[in-house]
Amino acid sequence: MTSALVVPGQPLGPAHAYVPGSGVHVFNGQIVSSLVGQVVTTASTSTSASASTLTSTPPTISVVKPSVAADEEGSSATLLPDVNSEVLCRVTRINARQATVAVFVVNGRVCGDDFQGVIRVQDVRQTEVDRVRIFTSFRPGDIVRAKVISLGDQSNYYLSTAHNSLGVVMANSEAGDPMYPINWREMKSSRTGVVEERKVAKPF
Structure with a gap:
């Protein structure tokens, strides 16, 4: 799942609840963004040696850089601020x-x-x-x-x-x-x- 934009230093959740992926680091028990980008969480479930036992592992949380705005033809376009932006x-x-x-x-x-x-x-x-x-x-x-x-x-x-x-x-x-x-x-x-x-x- 991908979320809204986050900035460096923004807390994303407790370290015990996630496996840190790319674009994040652990600080004071919190997963913290390392860059400007979007949060991506990937669920992970594994099965133990015993087929009757299902073990859940925390989801992986990462921050990825969003792509630069593109025009209708897919080429890179200049993104200009406007009033109230x-x-x-x-x-x-x-x-x-x-x-x-x-x-x-x-x-x-x-x-x-x-x-x-x-x-x-x-x-x-x-x-x-x-x-x-x-x-x-x-x-x-x-x-x-x-x-x-x-x-x-x-x-x-x-x-x-x-x-x-x-x-x-x-x-x-x-x-x-x-x-x-x-x-x-x-x-x-x-x-x-x-x-x-x-x-x-x-x-x-």
């Missing part, structure tokens, strides 16, 4: 006014080419907009779920994370350790316990 993007740089990102997934489909977008300080949150700081909302390398609010200019799409379901979905600490969300504004290092601020998306 939901995207996954990677933060490439930040300044006091905005975060610059590279969009690599549009509406659950992997792009053939990355597109550049920006999340402006006024588009980070719905509330307390005047108190938003880019440096405590995003860091370079963060994976962010966002929505396209404008096609912008020729070089940038304008994106927003002003919704509970939007924001950082995967991040590493300053020391390089994976982090997990502990509330809507903070993530915690899985190794050291250090807490860092982020604009966190609704937990999976």
Whole structure:
């Protein structure tokens, strides 16, 4: 069975319930995605030496990369974001006014080419907009779920994370350790316990 798109670091289920396949790894007793792709689970049932005894083994869980969007003739086609498209993007740089990102997934489909977008300080949150700081909302390398609010200019799409379901979905600490969300504004290092601020998306 194949599921919707998942991102690196996303928990897929307890390790005791699955046999890890390709595109996943085990972390803290959980099967975790190692890449952007779709979850595939394959049931497995085996019969013991005694014909009267049926032994069930856990299903294998894997993550596979979805194929790039194709046109009607089957050739690779450019997948362009549109207004209200939901995207996954990677933060490439930040300044006091905005975060610059590279969009690599549009509406659950992997792009053939990355597109550049920006999340402006006024588009980070719905509330307390005047108190938003880019440096405590995003860091370079963060994976962010966002929505396209404008096609912008020729070089940038304008994106927003002003919704509970939007924001950082995967991040590493300053020391390089994976982090997990502990509330809507903070993530915690899985190794050291250090807490860092982020604009966190609704937990999976």
